[in-house]
Amino acid sequence: MIWPLRKSPTWNEINYWALDLETSGLEPSDQILSVGMVPIRGGVIEFGAHYYSLVRPVRPQALSVEGIQAHHILPSELEAAPPLAQVLDEITQRIGRDVLVLHYGSIDLGFLRQGYKALGRRWVRPVVVDTAVLLARLGERQRQLEPHSKPYPSGLRAARARLGLPPHLEHHALWDALATAELFLALRHRLQARTLHQLI
């Protein structure tokens, strides 16, 4: 771990980046089309420092109609976008030693790792807080108190609604990343997590 010699820091001493990727699909053969990142510093989302970019696909001919219907990114918009190598640089530079906040992180992490490897770069898995995992934890805790209570929904939109957060524009990397960041703040409070350790 990064903090081997001292006890885990308080949650809001850490800087986080909520991140979301839009991809052409969920298969390993699919490609990253856009990325959105929103930093959380001192427990507050600094929206002004967000990063959002489209990604020029390596194989534009492989984009599916279903994908376009879901994320509304048109192939023509992608032509002028920076290539993945450049976007990954931007991502790496921002994350540094910060913690990633993802919703169902294994998917996004899989695409990131694949992207790094395809470009022949070394992949260092960052510390990740997964809001889907936090939701499951919250659900579990609730079931211990009330065995027959309704489980927490795991989808981003439904989970936010359950926690009283407003609807957001879905299937857009930036707004999904922001939605994840807000969900993270709400969940952190519900779980009464004080240290980073309690969140990962």
Added chain:
Amino acid sequence: MNPLDFIRAHAPFNLLPAEALEQVERGLEIAFFPENSKVLARHGSKSQHLYMIRKGTARLERDGQTMMYLEEGEVFGYPSLISQDTPAFDVIAEEDLLIYRWSERVFRELMSHRPFAEFFTKGLAARLRLVTRQEGLEVTPIDLSLPVSDLVTRPPVFIARDATVQEAAKAMREHQISSILVEGNPLGILTDRDLRNRVLAEGKGPQTPLADVMSSPAKTLPASTPLFEALTFMVHQGIHHLPLEQDGRIVGVVTDTVFMRQQARSPLHLLRRLERTRNPEDLKGYSQELSGIAESLLAGGLGASEIGRSVSSLNDHLVRTLLRLAEERLGPPPTPYAWIVFGSEGRMEQALLTDQDNALVYAEETPEAQRYFAGLAGYVVGGLIQAGFPPCPGGYMATRWCKPIAEWQRLFQHWVKMPTPQELLEAQIFFDFRSVYGELSLEPLERIVASSGEESIFLAHLAKASLHFRPPIGFFRQIREEDGGVDIKKGGIAPIVSLARVHALEAGSLAKSTVERLKIAAQENKLSPEGAETLIEAFGFLMKIRLRQQLTNLRQELPPDNKIRLEQLSSLERRHLKEAFLQIREMQEAMGQRFHTDRLG
């Protein structure tokens, strides 16, 4: 909705120019405050941010007492930011709060945009003006509240008093004008029409002395007169050219064609129509035309009180027209009389068609007079119904309220000397009476009204009656809707009207309009100047949103009512409605204490 769309939809960010939105986005921070946590602490450290609620409700507290609730889209934290003082309230999350916020630095940058800055720095009064200005309806064709001299395009042209009509005609051709002013005292004027009607048609020659055919003294108005008043004056006087005077000299002439060109639906047209009316049947469609005029006056940027005055003077004209027709039919009255109007008509605050509130006062009681005035009242009330005025449900119409002046005196004496709460509740609108037509002097009644302020029991009862309607503000300072809306007549307009009435009567004033009454009350120290100003602004604001709502109803062929649906107001208007209600409530409480209304049965 993405954050920027949300922010941009709410005040004061909707007052920012598009190019400032980038600053807003760059400076945006988003914070989460769980239920019951403190966002700001009273006497704690000063606010570091401007806050806007994205989701949830916040509670303002003072010594553990809830003062107010803030909802989605509302901003807070700025008084402390501006004054650099510690917050005046605890701000507590009533439920989980998702908050947008901007640092002090960004806030200061945004304050360089004036409309945005004004939202924070002006008092309630000025903020209400801001709402009405920013969210006025359509584009302004012509602002009728501007001074009439704004329409003057050239200096006046004079001619010597001993000139001939030919010389005058030459000068008019040379300057391309339709009228010329004649030097000397009193001032004279000669117009195109005079050359046609008084010279050519009369077979007079070019050498006719000008002085024989001109109009003198010419009717003039001060150059600072508001456009719409000048307009009414011209129609009233039947003149087409109006010389304007400033510091004892004539600065220009306006013509009615200028008005007609500026305004398709001018009160002028309706007045012309009334002048041509020969039969109550001709009055069908009057109400539609009236609302069309109100609409164009509103679009012309007039405030609700100017529109009310305009509409009321048109309706006065209507009543006079009907009375003249009635007298033609029934013959001259056996004894002098006065046709009086009261309520909103008396105060000249009519918006659109309101119920009829009228009565008849005549000098001497005889069987003949009874018969004559019953016929007269029946004719006029019937004509008003033809024109589209619904009969008054409470029955305050001249058909029922038709009495000799001695009886009216007894009635007013009774209300003033031996008031009962229920009677005053109904009778208070009589204290707004105004004579519209007739020879009879109402001085005896006016004397009673003017001295009613000396009767403390009367004032206390009147004060109590004025507390009958309360602003629909809940225990936690939220606006309460009933049957899907807020009745702003009962909740706002009526309370202000009756507050103003009590204070004006207390000051011994005969003023009738609410605004005038409030001003006089402040002059006479019956009301603080700030209190009066706040009520005046709140009154104008409430009247305006009601008028707008009623015009919308009419366009959708719904009956005009006093219900405002909150979701149809912008968030800025909602906030001001709330503040207006809160102010009214405060003033009502002050009045209750002042007159000890709680000690009355």
